[in-house]
Amino acid sequence: MNNPTLQDRLQELPRSLARPSPDRRALLADSPSFWLRALPPTLGLTLVATLLPIDIVVLTGSYGLDGYPATVLALAQTVPLLLAVRRPLPAWWIVAAATAATAAVTLDSPPGAGPWPWPAGTLIGYLFLMGALALRERGQALLAVWLVTLFGTVGAAAAFGQRAGGAPAVAVVLTGAVLLLGWSLRGRGEARRRLAEQEEISEAERGLRTLLEERARIARELHDVVAHHMSVITVQADSAPYRLTGLPPEAVAEFTTIAAAARSSLAEMRRLLGVLRSERGDPDKAPQPGVGDLRRLVDTVAQAGVSAELAVGPEVEALTPLPAALDLSVYRIVQEALANVVRHAPGARTRVTLAAGEGALRVTVVNSPPAPGGAAVEPSGSTGHGLVGMRERVRLLDGRLDTGPLPDGGFRVAAVLPITTPGESAP
Known part of the structure; x- marks a missing residue:
């Protein structure tokens, strides 16, 4: 298979925005610490409870919007932060659309009303959303999100430079920094997790090797002690009627029985030795x-x-x-x-x-x-x-x-x- 070219990668960026991660668990759900697992939903609830009234007050008091549109825009910018705990990419679509709508309706507000097109409350919630994206989505999706943020913010600043001021540059730098930091932390966490998995596999392999060595040692001792003596018994029982003269028929039959029992024991001993010396433990398919x-x-x-x-x-x-x-x-x-x-x-x-x-x-x-x-x-x-x-x-x-x-x-x-x-x- 040919490696994808730069053009293929660029064409893949827009499509990555339509393919969110299939993982629908809460962020940091795999963390062994209860406090880390509880951090994303707690932070999301705190931001919604804090930013929602602040955004409504700022949009109505500073930017001059009526109460109803200000409330709708504030809800659209803050409530999706709860969704971001599990599905950050769909939440980003809602927040990005609400941010663009807010920038459009506040364009005619006076320059001293506040930063444009990124009110302070909107930027804080957006940064939390960037962190959630960095912890869940693929690198292509993160790059695509940042490029949309970059071009949207730079385009608005270029078209309405007098109204924008320095807020666009701050927003672009901060979102890029959060995405990069979150993606780095996520990569480090995955590397540590894979290292731990490899250590577990290595430990299991060491345990198996120790077990096989112990089984081999037991097999050697059984062979050297038990099998040797059983072989001697078999030979002596078989040869006794020929070495000892004048034995009654009952004694000859007894020696024959002893030899047969010894040979049967040797056969089972060999089967046991084969099991002990085998890594799989089933080298002999003879009927039990x-x-x-x-x-x-x-x-x-x-x-x-x-x-x-x-x-x-x-x-x-x-x-x-x-x-x-x-x-x-x-x-x-x-x-x-x-x-x-x-x-x-x-x-x-x-x-x-x-x-x-x-x-x-x-x-x-x-x-x-x-x-x-x-x-x-x-x-x-x-x-x-x-x-x-x-x-x-x-x-x-x-x-x-x-x-x-x-x-x-x-x-x-x-x-x-x-x-x-x-x-x-x-x-």
Whole structure:
């Protein structure tokens, strides 16, 4: 696209007067200070209340106008100052026309009556209007307004030089100075606002970079510690039937189950590492486990000496497929609850129940006291992240979680999760 020429810019000036800013908010509405936000309307009201009676008195007493035309002209010159708080360019059209009409009807007034064509009250209101324009309109519109003021004032002074005196020069200089000052302050404010926005963006980017670095560090530690040990367990479990002779079939099956569980854990660990190392957090599109995988999970736990049962109500099966977040959360809650049974209550009888009703899915995991003589992998008083993770998942789904010991020495985990089908919002 070609850059506009000087001629194009000059032709654009008159059109800019017909295109006011689309922003109809009050001037300084974005200011964080209440006093600055209140300044334009307060000043506008004050000027109208002050200048209106003064203009009427000056036009009737000094310039010799009758009361009715003097009142109409004074209203046309002052009341639009209230409009200028939100729409300064339309207000300027009204005030400019009223100023020209006042100059025309006061032309025959005696030279000592007052400054012409800019009575003092009219010039004060006009300067306020220039400030409002500078804070709202584009630079082309400001230049066009000042040129209209310049040519109108200079033309009147050239035609009626004896009547004009020095008032035209003062008016032209003051209006130009107010426009230039207001436009400079506005540009400075916009520059500071953009700088603040860039600082916010930079701060967000720094925070994201710190988060990614921390995730990468966690991924490295997980890989160096957990993944390494899980790999060793897998290799030892796979090779045990070949290294140890005379193992009974039950022991060989146990080692096979341990190796399969270790490989499954490694697969999930690799997926987690991929998420931690990815900036977007979704590098792996592999299906996540869900309610359909609970049967295999329960069978795996049974190999660890936990007698577990799974009961899924027909109303739950009728809901499939469940929303992805709900499906995964149910699996993770049951997985963590069963893992706690294995660690803290070896040999305990466990029942996993899934039921649905009243727009919610109820997940219950109840275990009996540990079997006599069973040694817990971890002491019952140890602090881990299992229950914390459950609560976080339930909270994300706007559900409820109830956990605690039972009178007979067992433990109960119960979650109530709202059901949302794909495309629907949570109730």
